[in-house]
Amino acid sequence: xxxxxxxxxxxxxxxxxxxxxxxSFHSTQVLIRxxxxxxxxxxxxxxxxxxxxxxxxFIPGLEAAGVVEQVGDEVTSVRVGQRVxxxxxxxxxxxxxxxxxxxxxxxxxxxxxxxxxxxxxVSLLSYSLLxxxxxxxxxxxxxxxxxxxxxxxxxxxxxxxxxxxNIIGTVGSVHKLEAAQSAGADYVLHNESExxxxxxxxxxxxxxxxxxxxxxxxxxxxxxxxxxxxYGRLIVFGNSCGEYGELNTKNFxxxxxxxxxxxxxxxxxxxxxxxxxxxxxxxxxFEQGKLEINIGSRYSLxxxxxxxxLVESRNSTGKVLLVVD
Numbered sequence: 001x002x003x004x005x006x007x008x009x010x011x012x013x014x015x016x017x018x019x020x021x022x023x024s025f026h027s028t029q030v031l032i033r034x035x036x037x038x039x040x041x042x043x044x045x046x047x048x049x050x051x052x053x054x055x056x057x058f059i060p061g062l063e064a065a066g067v068v069e070q071v072g073d074e075v076t077s078v079r080v081g082q083r084v085x086x087x088x089x090x091x092x093x094x095x096x097x098x099x100x101x102x103x104x105x106x107x108x109x110x111x112x113x114x115x116x117x118x119x120x121x122v123s124l125l126s127y128s129l130l131x132x133x134x135x136x137x138x139x140x141x142x143x144x145x146x147x148x149x150x151x152x153x154x155x156x157x158x159x160x161x162x163x164x165x166n167i168i169g170t171v172g173s174v175h176k177l178e179a180a181q182s183a184g185a186d187y188v189l190h191n192e193s194e195x196x197x198x199x200x201x202x203x204x205x206x207x208x209x210x211x212x213x214x215x216x217x218x219x220x221x222x223x224x225x226x227x228x229x230x231y232g233r234l235i236v237f238g239n240s241c242g243e244y245g246e247l248n249t250k251n252f253x254x255x256x257x258x259x260x261x262x263x264x265x266x267x268x269x270x271x272x273x274x275x276x277x278x279x280x281x282x283x284x285x286f287e288q289g290k291l292e293i294n295i296g297s298r299y300s301l302x303x304x305x306x307x308x309x310l311v312e313s314r315n316s317t318g319k320v321l322l323v324v325d
Contacts, residue, residue, distance in 0.1 A: 003094035004304045005057040009049035012305035020059075023090065025098040027072040032084060032099060036117020037064040037092040039307045039320040040150075041240055042265065047308065059091025060304075062265070065107070065116035066097070066324075075101045083107050085120045087268055093304055095324055102272045105279050111286060118150070118293045118319035123282045124275060125237070125264045126155035129213055130162060132278070133262050134233045138163030140210035143200065143227070145191065145220055146240065148176035150319040153183035153294040155213055160184050161290040168203060170196075172314065179317035183294060191220065200227040208232060221245025225257075234259045294318030300325065 001022050008014040025031050043060045045051045065085045068078055078084055084106050086099035107116050130136045142159045146152045147169025159167050169185035171177055172192060180188040189199050201208065208229035214221050217239030224234050225247065236259060247259060267274060285291040296318030299307040310316045 001095040002301070003059050003091070004061075004301060005059055006047050007057045009047065009056070012047070012308050015047070015060075015305040015308065016057075017302040017304070020094070022096055023098045025070070025072055027074040028101050029072050029098050030068055030075060030078060030084070030086065030101060030104045031070040032064065032066045032086055032088075032097050032104070033069050034064045034066040034092065034095055034097055034324045035113050036066070036324065037061050037301070037322045038118045038150075039304070039311050039322065040121055041238070041311065044308060044312050059093055061088075061092030061094075061322075063087050063117075063120035064092040064097055065113060065120070068104075069096070072101070077101055078104055078106050083109070083111075083116070085116055087120065093301060093322065095301075100272070103268065103275070105276075108283065108287065114295050114298070114321055115286070115293050117323075118295055118321050119154075119282075119286070121264055122150040122154040122293065122319065123158070123285075123291065124278050125151055125262075126158040127278050127282050127285075128264070128267070128275075129155065129235050129237060129262055130158055130211070131281075132274075133235050133260050134211045134213075136162055136164070136211055139165045141166035141168070141204055141229070142211045142213070143168040143170065143209040144185070144213045145170045145216050147171055147180035147183070147185055147188060148317045150294070150296075151213075151215060153179060153318055154291070156180065156183040156185050157291050158285070161285055161288075166204065166209075168200065168209065175315075176317055179294065179296070197223065197226045204229070211235065213237070215240055217241050218243040218245055222247065225251045228255075228257050231256045233257070235262060236260070237262045237264075295321055297321065298323055 086104040088097040088099040169180035169188045170191040215238030218241040222245040
């Protein structure tokens with residue numbers, strides 16, 4: 001089969017489209033013919049070796065959509081010929097992948113292939129952040145950093161579906177404003193503007209926001225304390241800037257505010273069973289027309305290096321999809 005492999009850590013020149021062996025699978029696993037996969041920022045980090053030095057070469061990618069080709073003897077929840085999304089152990093930039101049954105989910109016939117290939121992490125992550133971690137209540141305000149990206153545009157819609165009263169998106173460059181606005185944010189701000197904090201406080205009548213979703217890190221995390229409302233929750237789920245912010249515990253005691261962390265990758269490994277309920281709820285949002293995945297760009301699998309360069313340039317909006325012929 002064909003697959004994209006990273007032969008050395010570093011630039012995209014080390015990503016090669018080559019022939020590799022068809023993966024074997026066990027009794028509780030599923031072999032899937034991939035139709036779509038997509039680029040997540042974690043793939044960029046993995047290519048650079050920032051997520052730990054593993055075994056080279058490796059196939060990048062965390063999620064895919066396709067058709068079940070074969071199932072292990074103990075598999076009961078999916079069948080051969082069924083369309084699924086899955087989260088494989090050993091990369092998704094390939095014509096075939098193997099995933100555990102508990103990380104493979106059947107999808108509706110009404111879901112198109114592009115949506116299926118791009119929706120997995122962004123929709124489940126958005127739902128988990130807002131419902132399970134932040135425990136959002138209808139009427140609360142939400143601020144979403146990197147609001148023009150795949151997670152950002154999806155989280156805006158999920159927050160809206162859950163009854164958020166005021167949704168503020170932030171972007172790092174002005175050309176991304178429209179993408180966040182189109183996703184349904186009430187306001188979109190440039191987080192590099194000098195009066196950014198004052199703008200947030202003005203939009204919340206001086207109270208601050210109830211929930212902040214932060215995948216950026218660094219000073220963005222640190223400055224969140226200036227506009228997080230009493231009893232507010234700061235959810236840290238990434239550090240795309242390459243740094244982690246430092247917080248002082250004095251910012252949480254008297255104000256009853258909280259900082260919470262979440263990793264989809266950790267949850268996938270340690271508590272995969274917790275994702276099944278989130279999948280059911282997210283699929284319901286799709287069926288109700290309350291959630292739509294913003295596909296910003298499409299590339300063929302063999303052009304995965306170009307897709308990585310786009311995401312790494314910070315010029316992409318929405319999800320960057322890889323189509324497997």
